[in-house]
Amino acid sequence: MRAGITRRRFLQGSGAVVGLTAAGRAPAFAQGSKLHVLRWVDFIPACDVELKKQAGEASKLLGAEVQFEFINANDLQPRITAWPHLYENGLLDVSDVAAWQAKDQGGFYPQSETYTKVGGRFMALPHSIVPGLIAYRKSWFDEIGVTTFPKTYDELRAVGTKLKKKGHPYGQTLGHTFGDAPAWAYPLMWNFGGVETDRSGKTAIDSKGSVEAVKFMTAFWKDACDEGGLAWDDTNNNRAFLGGEICATLNGASIYIAAKRGQEKIKDERGEPLVRDIQHARLPAGPAGSWSYHTAFAHAVMKYTKNPKLAKDFLKWFHGQDAYGRWFEVAEGFSVGATKRWERHPLWNTIDEPMKGFRTAPDNSRTMGFAGPPSAKATEVYSKYVVVDMFAKGAQGSSPDEAVKWAAAELKKIYG
Structure with a gap:
């Protein structure tokens, strides 16, 4: 953890020279100016502690009060005026800050840029990506003769079937939860x-591809999965894995980090620290390839703000290498940068071997709406969990054809 930075270092690091007076004072904002920043409750609690310090x-x-409010991610949608594509008219154009950030930090990942850019303008500033990999119990896979994680979905089903018979099912949510369910379904x-x-x-x-995907999910769900996952949110699979109830689950790095930080209490069935038995793997391949969906985060400024300059000055500091670097280090690989510079951070040289796969995980991510571009309509499909529910219907007994036709009808209501 580095020591607090000076005002001059802040202004140099953030590039906010336009607000610097000849005397080197902080930008002068109206007395009593406040900036309210709404964020999710991070799965790494130490990250939110760091942000409170940074506030x-x-x-x-800045000479103005910065306040963070943290709220459960599944409750965020009702509390915000916008996702960039869904409510672009409610947001301030931050293209100038985005141009600075991209130049300063090696360019954005395509996923981060695509999600925040609407009509050629950045309507939000890319901040980070939470990659999803499959966390799995290496010893349980070894016990059935599987020493490397399955490379294809069919292999995963076969392995999962054996493990479920031994009392170690695969854990996957198909509930209305913003992270792990879409990251599996899409x-x-x-x-x-x-x-x-x-x-x-x-x-x-x-299409045939969608039908085949639901057909696989229906069989995989019955043969290999913990069928209680229909009601899970993004925390249930963490608890199930840490409690020794499931053999594997698609997740961010929070399971590993929690097991490491709590290794004196979180043990496996042999009484050993569970963290020693956790490995990570990318999603397996299907007939059409091996793509992922990772959760991208960005900060948007509401158009109704009374002080857009304060908001932009804050973002320039908050996304700058110094402040961001401290938060990035606390995240310990759970969140990676929206820009490619952070792949080269020294953290990756010292991090535990099972965590190193998160470093470049965003390189194979597609976006909602594919094969078309992200849009307000694609965001609405995501927000209404249409793709997730398509698979949930198959898991609950609908035929693959019925589940896909239901999803097609729902998309037609949205896309027209």
Whole structure:
């Protein structure tokens, strides 16, 4: 953890020279100016502790009060005026800050840029990506003769079937939860050749690829999965894994980090620290490839803000290499940068071997709406969990054809 930075270092590091007076004072904002920042409750609690520290630091440097509010991610949608594509008219254009960040930090990952850029303008500033990999119990896989994680979905089903018979099912949520459910459902559809729309943005989910994906999920669910996952949110699989109830689950790095930080209490069935038995792997491949969906985060400024300059000055500092670097180190690989510079951070040289796969995980991510571009309509499909529910219907007994046709009808209501 580095010591607090000086005002001059802040202004140099952030590039906020336009607000610097000849005397080197912080930008002068109206007395009583406040900046309210709404974020999710991080799965790494130490990250939020770090942000609270940074709020005080930024308040002094900016001469205005910066307040963070943390809220459960599944409750965020009702509390915000916008996702960039869904409510672009409610957001301030931050293209100038984005241009600075991209130049300063090696350019954005395509996923981060695509999600925040609407009509050629950045309507939010890319902040980070939470990659999802499959956490699995290496010793349980070894016990059935599987020394490397399955490379294909069919192999995963076969292995999962054996493990479920031994009392170690695969854990996967198909509930209405913003992270792990879409991160499983969208790639499963893509990897079997299904797509939400074609390149022109016309709905195309009613296809052989989508049917085959649901067909796989229906069998995999029965043969290999903990069938209670229909009601899980993004925390249930963490608890199930740490409690020794499941053999594997798609997740961010939070399971590993929690097991490491709590290794004196979180043990396996032999009484050994569970963290020693955790490995990570990318999603397996289907007939159409091996793609992933990772959760991208960004910060948007509401158009109704009374002080857009304060908001932009804060973002320039908050996303700068110094402040961001401290938060990045606390995250310990759970969150990776929205820009490629952070792949070269020294953290990756010292991090535990099972965590190193998160470093470049975002390099194979597609976006909602694929094969068309992200859009307000694709975001609405995501928010209404249409793709997730398509698979949930199959798991609950609908035929693959019925589940896909239901999804196609729902998409038609949204896309027209």
